[in-house]
Each structure stands twice: as C-alpha cells, then as structure tokens.
Amino acid sequence: MAVKRMDNMGIVVEDLDGAIAFFRALGLNLEGRAMVEGEWAGQVTGLGDQQVEIAMMATPDGHSRLELSRFIRPEIVADHRTAPVNALGYLRIMFAVDDIDETVARLGALGAQLTGDIVQYGESYRLCYVRGHEGLLIGLAQELG
Incomplete structure (x- = not known):
C-alpha cells in the first residue's frame, strides 16, 4: 500500500x-x-x-x-514558533509564488519580516523565509525562466 x-x-x-x-x-x-x-x-x-x-x-x-x-x-502547552531554522521538528512550509518581491511586500504590510535576504539559487529560483502571522516560518520560492 x-x-x-x-x-x-x-x-x-x-x-x-x-x-x-x-x-x-x-x-x-x-x-x-x-x-x-x-x-x-x-x-x-x-x-x-x-x-x-x-x-x-x-x-x-x-x-x-x-x-x-x-x-x-485543552489549553496550549508548548510554543515552537520562535525556534530557529535549525531546530528539530517541522521547519516551515514552502510556497511557490509568481513574484517574490511583491509577495514579500504584501505580507510585510501584515507584519511579516524576512528572516534573512531574498537570494537567488543559480538560474533556477529566488528564495526567502519570512516570519509571518504569530511568527510562523514561511518559505517563498519564485521559479526563474
């Protein structure tokens, strides 16, 4: 199965x-x-x-x-939202977007902040992580070409 x-x-x-x-x-x-x-x-x-x-x-x-x-x-017993990206367990969710700069700006208006920089991976992708609502770690990937 x-x-x-x-x-x-x-x-x-x-x-x-x-x-x-x-x-x-x-x-x-x-x-x-x-x-x-x-x-x-x-x-x-x-x-x-x-x-x-x-x-x-x-x-x-x-x-x-x-x-x-x-x-x-029952009430919440633990909070993993502020763990660094090298912490054990679930890391983040990655979303494919069509325009990473526009997406970061739109989410930034709601309080999201880049954890680092928007970087380019070869000729394939532009990538970044943002801390969004309640500190949730979200990955964004814009495919190039």
Whole structure:
C-alpha cells in the first residue's frame, strides 16, 4: 500500500482570523471553518475531550491544503514558533509564488519580516523565509525562466 497524496498540513494558531487573513494575502482560499469537538476528536489526537476551531485553506491550484487550528480546550502547552531554522521538528512550509518581491511586500504590510535576504539559487529560483502571522516560518520560492 502506497501513499495516495498529502491531504493537508496543520498549524496551530492563537488568532484564527488573523491567520486566515495572512494566508489569504499569500493567495490561499478559505474553503471553510468548523468547530471540531468532543471525545471522538480527542480519540484521534490523544488529547481527550477537546474543542478546536479550524479553517481549511487551499492553494489556488486546489492540490494542497493548510488546516489552521485554534485550540479552545485543552489549553496550549508548548510554543515552537520562535525556534530557529535549525531546530528539530517541522521547519516551515514552502510556497511557490509568481513574484517574490511583491509577495514579500504584501505580507510585510501584515507584519511579516524576512528572516534573512531574498537570494537567488543559480538560474533556477529566488528564495526567502519570512516570519509571518504569530511568527510562523514561511518559505517563498519564485521559479526563474
């Protein structure tokens, strides 16, 4: 049995509305919002009785999704958002964009900041990392040519 696809990546946030606005500015589409709660949900996560508000965001091509989650119950127990890029665990999400300079400017208006510089990788890509809403690390890649 092989993996058929990756359905989504999940990110836990404190401010769901702000995260939705940030990822909309990046170009993702809001597919829907819902409350996920109760023992059944906790059986999946191992957290017991939980209440989580989620928003599903989709890339414009419809192939990738990002699930944003705001935990109401139980409370948040750890925060990895300010870890440096060489920390263990999940690093970042990389998005392909058509104009990296315009994207950085648009996200900068929402408080995003470059972690370094926009750099060119050979003749293939322009790349950068930004710390976006709530310090989330986002990679941007503009294919050249």
